Amino acid sequence: MNDHKYIAIIGAGITGLTTAYYLKKAGIKFKIFEQSDHIGGVIRTKSTKNFLYETGPNSGVLGNAEIADLFEELKNDCKLEIADHSSARRLIWKKNKWHALPSGPVSAITTPLFSLYDKFRILGEPFRKKGTNPNESLGELVRRRMGKSFLNYAIDPFILGIYAGDPDYIVPKYALPKLYNLEQQYGSFIGGALKKRKEPKSDQDKKATREIFSVEGGLEKLIKALVKNIGVNHVHTNTKNISVRRLHKFFEIHYNDAIESGFTDIITTVNAHELNALFPFIGKPKLSPITNLKYAKVTEVTIGFNKWEGIKLDAFGGLVPYREQRNILGVLYMSTLFKNRAPKEGALLTIFIGGIRREELAELNEDEIKKLMANEFKLMMGVSKFEPDLFKTTHYQHAIAQYGADSEERIKAINIIEKDYKGLHLAGSIGNGVGIADRVKQGKDLATQIAEN
Ligand SMILES: Cc1cc2nc3c(=O)[nH]c(=O)nc-3n(C[C@H](O)[C@H](O)[C@H](O)COP(=O)(O)OP(=O)(O)OC[C@H]3O[C@@H](n4cnc5c(N)ncnc54)[C@H](O)[C@@H]3O)c2cc1C
Known part of the structure; x- marks a missing residue:
């Protein structure tokens, strides 16, 4: 049924490789085009005589079933490593000292991280009114529900850890949808989290343990395992200066001095600023809500x-x-x-x-x-x-x-372009989350969607 499909994936990071892995499982023909000589995108592990280290992401979170399933499927080729139990202890710097982030009610009362006023105020969090502005920043949301000291000494460092970002720029609806939905669905972070804990979980939901992971030997082993299963011959490296052309029902890829044709679908997994050069036929104005991404x-x-x-x-x-x-x-x-x-x-x-x-x-x-x-x-x-x-x-x-208040416009632009140019899929971290688990989920969902269409 999928014999006529031929997919070009632009970018051999975790998103592109996961998509390819699941396309292959669905029996769909594809080719990956990667401009550099490295496969894995920002994921890269290096070693010296004494040290094994990452130069991109250092770890991930088992935040959805898709990442857990991927490790299960690749278990013969790479071994998931869950972080030591001490990873539960998170430190925050305040007034020239590290303090552990509270892990229970007693430490929450005694911690010097939050003001006494906010500690009392938090008791009223479940009773506070629900926000109505979908573009409210994380900073505004937390000040409103929890207080300034929680923003400064819990949420601000947390957002630095994930986004290297500014809570007054980041919009939870797009950047932290689970948190946003807690307020929208349950009216409260605390009440929502407690209710959610009691709700029955499907077997798939149970796989999202939120444990911190790496891979024995470093994250690049995950990349190597994916490439082994995809087949290295399907990954074209050093394909510089790619531009895509649209010819009737098919797409053509121009790179270096070569042209490859006959693609029914193009999937991009690159950063926003690369898109103008890739798609001259779409034009800068139409792409600008995406390429403006910070x-x-x-x-x-x-x-x-x-x-x-x-x-x-x-x-x-x-x-x-x-x-x-x-x-x-x-x-x-x-x-x-x-x-x-x-x-x-x-x-x-x-x-x-x-x-x-x-x-x-x-x-x-x-x-x-x-x-x-x-x-x-x-x-x-x-x-x-x-x-x-x-x-x-x-x-x-x-x-x-940085998923800010411009996200609604960006997502709208992605949807319009994908509708106007059938077979074009704008993926990667321009949407759907920046973490490794988000990228894996997006890759799998996209491959499934293409297989089922
Ligand atoms: C420093 C750093 C730390 C991070 N830490 C964490 C962490 O601790 N935990 C976590 O979950 N996530 C972390 N992330 C985020 C996570 O690593 C990334 O979201 C994810 O790896 C991105 O994968 P990707 O495939 O979408 O993009 P990329 O890895 O960026 O891959 C895109 C690929 O496309 C190629 N490409 C770009 N333009 C073109 C073009 N025109 N033609 C052909 N190829 C092109 C690039 O060379 C690249 O190989 C971190 C990211 C960075 C940068």
Whole structure:
């Protein structure tokens, strides 16, 4: 039934590879076009003699059934690794000290992170009126329901951790739909979460455990497992300067000096700013609500020590609220979370700098960043001398898409274009979430939709 279909996927990141994997399972012909010589997009694992580290995402969340199913299907080719139990402990920087984010009612009362006023005020959260503005920012929503100190010391660092973003820009309806729906469906975060916990869960829902994961040997092993199952011959790398043409019912792909024709569908998984060059026939005005999508600039700093002499690393890591005005967004204790990342007595840490409100930091060069890290490590990580055995920086100009109040227009534009040009699918993190699990879900849903149409 699907014999006539031939799909071109642009981009060999996790979205493109997952789509290809499920297209292959459905018996649909496809080819992936990747402009670089690396397969995996931002997912990349590197190793030295002593350290195994990521230069893109460091971990994911088992946030939906699709990511759990994918690991189950690939279990002979890559081994899911769930983070150490200490990952439940999350630290927040306040007034020159790390504090654990409360994990129960007693710590919620005693924590110095939130003001006494807000701690009392939170008791009234279930009774507060539901919001009516779908484009309300996360900042407004949290101030309204929970209070300023919760925004500053729980939600702000949380949004830095996922989006490197600004809660006053991010719109929950698009960026955190589960949170948005709690208020819309149940009228309260607290009441909604409690009610949801009691609702019966389907077997599929139960797979979304929200555990933190990586893969034994690093996230790139997931990429290798996907490529093995897809067949490496279906992935064309170094296909530079792609532009797509539309010829009657089919699409043609032009790249380097080559042309490939006969595609019934084109799936893009690239960042928004790439779309104008890919689709000259659509035109800039029609694409602009999509290409205007903002991205956070981030620099990822990987720091390894053969022998760690700083503070005890018994947590997921720490996040630094914007109002604390430090030079890092957060630090992940990678050698605590996952096996074989650093020598036995050593440590591997990933630090993120920059983000939507401190972009200038992401532009610094390696020497400047090293000086910055030396200061921050002495204060925040308890090291007396900053002499790491591994120090690497990876810069991202377009790290994470920011789903703001322009999202409604962007999604509308995507829908119009997909309707006007049958067979065109604009995927990737321009919509449907930025996390690895979101990307996997989108890839699987898209392949299923194409197979069923
Ligand atoms: C620094 C960083 C940290 C992150 N941390 C986490 C985390 O901890 N947990 C989590 O769940 N998620 C995290 N994310 C997000 C997550 O990694 C990404 O959303 C996801 O990997 C993106 O996959 P993708 O396939 O959609 O896009 P990409 O990985 O960006 O892949 C797109 C591919 O398209 C190619 N391409 C682009 N333009 C063209 C073109 N014109 N022609 C051909 N090919 C093209 C690119 O080279 C690339 O290979 C992080 C992202 C970054 C950048």
